[in-house]
Amino acid sequence: MGVNGTDEEATAAVSGATETGPLVADCAVDAAGVFTVELDLPGGIEDGTARVLLRSRPRTGEQATDVTLETTPVPGRPGRVRALLPVEPVLAEGHWEVRLSGGGVALPVAAGIRDLRALVDRTPPVSAGPLAVRVPYAGQEDRLMLRVWRREGHVEAGGLRLADGALTVRARLVGVAPEPGARVLLRRRGKGGPQHVVEPRTDADGGIVFTVELAALLEEEPPRAAYWDLFWLPSPTAPRIRISRLLDDVAERKRVFVYPHTRVAGHRVFPYYTVDNDLSIEVNAPAG
Template sequence: MSGDNSGYTPVTNASVTNGPVTNGPVEKPRADATVDEEGRFVVRVRLPLPDSARPRLLLQLRPKKGQSEEIGRVVALQPDGKGEWRAVLETAPALAEGRWDAYVLPSPGGERVPLLPGLRDLRALVSGGGDGRTTPLAVRIPYATKDGRLAVRAWLRASHAEAGRIVFAGRSMTVRARLFGPRLGEGATALLQRRGRATAVRQIALRAEGRQDFSFTVDYQELLADGAQPGSGAAPVIWDVYVRPATGASRIRVARLLDDVADRKTVFVYPAATLGGVTARPYYTVDNDLSVEIAPPPAR
């Protein structure tokens, strides 16, 4: 273990396993996960081992396509009743942004075994962020992967604009949001950047509603100017949503991170407005960032 008090040991893939990853059907072990009000991540694993055993919890950062595993976090599992073990991951050090797969190492030098998800108590996350949130913002949400394994979705952002309620009116939407990190200042604006076109930007007046809260209204028609309207059969045009808190400040991505939903894209589906044969609707990306899609008419 490392010499600090965090309970974490940074590791490489080679240092945590002497054998291949167990990829076959796994009935055990299963883990319950809790995030408490202080942001600690508590894992309880049902594992039939003697109390003298030294199992460990491994969180392995999922590599990007074409890259190899490099970063891992290990924390000791402590006995917590007959056949049960408990690990507490403190809020610091923060996990790097990405998806972390959860494993158990039953013995030193043994194979890593994927954890299956048990109960997940995320009630402390449901209320979202409050005024007490500090930056950099570190968020960790345990979830079940598509293939039924336990994983943790982590975000780590130096500053953040948290999307709130979205209100629709005809061919426009109004977004309410809260800023974490910098304060709103003179010249604050919302920005929509057309994906793949660095020079295609729409600036929108921002209404400050306090030191942190603000709102802005997007008129979808403004996103169709200058040839930004997709033709029939073409790929959708995507506009990514940012806020610039003051003149000359760096822009900040608008996202929804401060609750218990790890993947919003297919969960939050918003209504689409029709404009001259195309449709416009907001959506959340695979990283829970807010964007607007302008979809072409269906091909004939």
Template sequence: MSTRQDTAPRTDCAVDTNGRITFRLPALTAAARPRLLLRLRPAKGGPERTLHHLDLEPGAADGRPHAVLEPHPALAEGRWDLYLLPEPKAARQRLRPGLRDLRALVDGHLRDRTSPVAVRVPYVTKDGFLALRTWLRATHAEALALDLADRGITVAARLHGAGLHETAMVWLRLRGTGTVHEVRPRIDGDGRGFSFTVGAGDLAGTAAHTGRVWDAFVRPAADAPPVRIGRLLDDVADRKHVHVFPALSAEHSVLRPYYTVDNDLAIEQTPADSPT
């Protein structure tokens, strides 16, 4: 049986080191001014509000039309679905993924970013269509490595869009409350890289009968707002089930770091006698 997904055009995309994305579609039948539509996915049950259009240019050699999404202006944070508009007033057609060249994103964490930090990662949705995952933040702290040992969880990270003052502090904020556990970070000589360790007993005294989650932030200076620590600067759009870490027993608690659905870093804390 034929479905809409089966007949949707396949679209190749390639990202360069400047964040420019080129979309290349199959050759189209004669059409008046075909365009590419990017739609910011609304909240469930919410109205469609944000659309972005790109003109499709004819291919010089192979006849395949292409569109270029420039790095600026930056797209709002969220998930963007891609559609083909064959001609004005025609019904939009959802696009399926072809070849995705994301090599330029793999080592994106090695390049320092200015504010605002804008990230765009093409990915395939659960139902098999092409989409973009985007983040847009004034500043961002990129988690680089997590190491679990007997002494605790050590995180190495790098701040983008700002620098670290000697008064910088890592915050572990208990989700849903105003409770914050502070950790003094070790700051690299360039004032951007830093690391910190959550000791085996640091959170043990706050253990509850049910699980708790601590969200990780860095406050660049004593008078600066906290910046979320996460991992955004590579080719992985959804990290939660890709990077899975073991648990660490910590004085009547079990600590397990993980990435949230937004690719932000958190630490789950459960009592040591909880069933696994």
């Protein structure tokens, strides 16, 4: 929706907005998480009225939230503006669409150049407070989107090794102090599903390593197809933390990172990342 109508009405209301194709915005994210957007203004929107609008994609039963960013002219580029989303405010976790607002309309924006070099092999932040991650990506119809994660504590999955009927995972704790008695919990998806606990160990770099014997996920009789989600349990009384991979430039890892499978008692078993970049294990039922 535009501010006062549909996307089609909003676009038509701005003279020249589609004469040279869709609005295209370039963007970048630095190592601190500052998000910068640049784009050329269409006819009908003046420099002084142009704003970049971030609109959340609401879940069922929720209302969309808008965050408005002021724009400034780009030096030496007449008609081109820049908007900046600093580290604060911390956006809610989810997907945010980038739009251009002005003159009473909010126009969709296509994704142009995305400079995400600062996010590659990102070093975990050491500052206090929740972890906030922002990764721009091209969504449906190439619209510029911003994927946001906000975690009070985080366990960053690293290398995965699938061999000899076991999955070994290396990970790093971010904003979570290692405590005696910490464990890894595997919980089968679904109400009242079984759970499996694994004891981690510390590696030479200060990270954690744990190994899941995959046969343990097939102990239920009869074994069946299932999805197992992985959590970090800092202590017996602390809230569990989803094990994920967030600290790089991949917004939707499920479509990009595809791992090989191994066979355990006739089942195909393999790790994968969910649509939220959380680490899980899939167990497929035997053929026939």
